[in-house]
Amino acid sequence: MMERAIQEKLSRSFKFVIAIVIGIMILSVFSNYESVLYSRNYSGILSSKPPDNPILAPGAIAVLAIILLPLSSIAIILVLKYKNDKPTTYYAAALLVYSIINVILAINLVW
Amino acid sequence: MDFAILFAVTILAGFIGSIMGLGGGIIMVPLFTIVFALPIKMAVGTSLVAIIINSAASSVIYLERGEVSLPAALRLQTFTVIGATAGGVAAGFFPARLIAYLFSVVLLWTAYQMAYKALRVAKSEIGGDVSHGNQDWDFYGLGRKLRLWAYGGSVFAGMISSLLGVGGGVIQVPLIHLLLKAPIRISIATSAFMIGITASAGAAHYVLRGDINPLTAVVVATSIFVGAHVGATIAPKIRLTYIRVGFSAVLIYTAIRMFIQG
Numbered sequence: 001m002m003e004r005a006i007q008e009k010l011s012r013s014f015k016f017v018i019a020i021v022i023g024i025m026i027l028s029v030f031s032n033y034e035s036v037l038y039s040r041n042y043s044g045i046l047s048s049k050p051p052d053n054p055i056l057a058p059g060a061i062a063v064l065a066i067i068l069l070p071l072s073s074i075a076i077i078l079v080l081k082y083k084n085d086k087p088t089t090y091y092a093a094a095l096l097v098y099s100i101i102n103v104i105l106a107i108n109l110v111w
Numbered sequence: 112m113d114f115a116i117l118f119a120v121t122i123l124a125g126f127i128g129s130i131m132g133l134g135g136g137i138i139m140v141p142l143f144t145i146v147f148a149l150p151i152k153m154a155v156g157t158s159l160v161a162i163i164i165n166s167a168a169s170s171v172i173y174l175e176r177g178e179v180s181l182p183a184a185l186r187l188q189t190f191t192v193i194g195a196t197a198g199g200v201a202a203g204f205f206p207a208r209l210i211a212y213l214f215s216v217v218l219l220w221t222a223y224q225m226a227y228k229a230l231r232v233a234k235s236e237i238g239g240d241v242s243h244g245n246q247d248w249d250f251y252g253l254g255r256k257l258r259l260w261a262y263g264g265s266v267f268a269g270m271i272s273s274l275l276g277v278g279g280g281v282i283q284v285p286l287i288h289l290l291l292k293a294p295i296r297i298s299i300a301t302s303a304f305m306i307g308i309t310a311s312a313g314a315a316h317y318v319l320r321g322d323i324n325p326l327t328a329v330v331v332a333t334s335i336f337v338g339a340h341v342g343a344t345i346a347p348k349i350r351l352t353y354i355r356v357g358f359s360a361v362l363i364y365t366a367i368r369m370f371i372q373g
Contacts, residue, residue, distance in 0.1 A: 003181060003182070004177055006181065007174045007175075007177050007179060007181065008174070008175065008177075010174050010181075011170075011171050011172075011174035011175040014167065014170060014171050014174065015171050018167055018168070018171065022333075022336070025329045025332060025333060026333075062325065062328075062329050062332075063160055063318055063323055063325045063328050063329070064318065066160050066163050066164055066314075066328070066332060067160065067163060067311050067314045067315055067318060068311075069163055069164075069167050069307065069311070070163060070166065070167070070307040070308045070310075070311040071308075071311060073167075073170070073304075073307070073308075074185075074308065077181065077185070082182075085182060085251075087186075088181065088182045088185055088186070091185040091186050091188075091189045092185050094189050095185060095188055095189055095192070095308065098189075098192055098312070099308070099311060099312055102312045102315055102316075103315045
C-alpha cells in the first residue's frame with residue numbers, strides 16, 4: 001500500500017481509538033475517582049486521600065488505555081502493511097514486540 | 112485555582128508541544144513538582160501519560176496532512192529504543208554529570224544551527240508555509256550513508272534520553288531536520304508521532320509502580336488533548352522561521368537547565 005493511503009487510514013483508525021479512550025476518560029471523571037488503582041500513599045493534586053484497597057477504577061483504566069494508544073498505532077500499521085516496503089513492516093513488528101515485552105516486564109516488576 | 116492553573120498550563124504545553132514536535136514534559140514536570148508539589152516520580156509518570164495524548168492528538172492531524180514520514184519514524188524509533196536500552200545498561204558506567212555538560216554543549220550547537228538556518232531562509236519563506244506533505248522530501252531518496260548516520264544518531268539519542276532523562280523531541284527534531292535534511296514540518300510531525308511510542312514504554316513502568324495519579328493524569332490528558340489539537344491545526348499558519356527560532360529557544364533552555372542540574 002502507498003504511504004499516503006496508509007497515513008490517511010492510520011489517521012482515521014487513530015481517531016476512532018482516541019475517541020474510545022476520551023470516552024473512557026470522560027466516564028472516569030464522572031465516576032468515583034477517589035478509588036484509584038494503587039494503595040500507595042501520596043499527595044496528588046486532586047485526589048487527596050489514598051484508597052484502602054487497590055481497586056481498578058475507571059481513572060486507572062483510562063490511564064492504561066492511554067498507554068496502549070501508541071501500541072495500537074503500530075498494530076494498525078502492521079495490519080495495513082507496506083506492500084512496497086517490507087522492511088518498514090518489519091520495523092513496526094519489532095517495535096510492537098519491544099513495547100509488549102516492556103509492558104510484560106513492567107507487570108512482572110510489580111506483581 | 113489550582114485546577115485552573117493546571118488546565119491552562121497543560122493546554123499551553125500541548126499547544127507548544129504539538130507545534131514543535133515536543134512532548135511538553137519540559138513544561139509539565141517543573142509545573143507538577145514546583146507548583147503542585149508532586150513527588151518527582153509521580154510528576155514524570157503523569158507527564159508521560161500526557162505526552163502520549165499530546166503525541167496522539169497531534170499525529171491524527173499530521174497524518175491526515177501527510178506530514179509524518181512513517182518509514183523514517185519506525186526505523187529511527189527502533190534504533191532509539193536500542194540506544195535507550197543500551198543507555199539503561201551503561202548508566203552505571205558513565206559519569207552522568209560529565210554527560211550532562213557535554214550534551215548541554217551539543218544542544219547549544221544544535222540551537223545555533225536551527226537559529227542560523229531560520230535566519231538564512233527567513234526571506235525565502237516570508238508569505239507563509241513552504242512544505243505540505245511528504246512530496247518535497249522522501250526518506251527512500253536518502254543515501255545509504257546518510258541513513259546509517261541517522262540510525263547511529265538515533266542510538267545516540269536513545270542513550271542520551273535514557274542517561275539524562277531528556278525527552279525524545281528535543282533530540283529527534285534536530286536529527287531529522289538537520290541530519291536527514293527533512294523540512295521542519297515533516298521533522299516535527301515525525302517526531303510528534305515517535306515520542307508517543309517512547310513515552311508509552313516508559314509510562315507502563317510508572318503506572319504499574321503506582322507512580323501516576325490516575326485522576327490528575329486524566330485531567331491533564333484532557334487539557335493537553337485540547338492544546339495539542341489546536342496547536343497541530345494552526346501549525347501550518349505559523350511561519351517556519353518562528354518555529355525554528357522557538358525551537359532554538361527551547362534547546363537553549365534545556366541546555367541551561369541540564370548544565371545547572373548536571
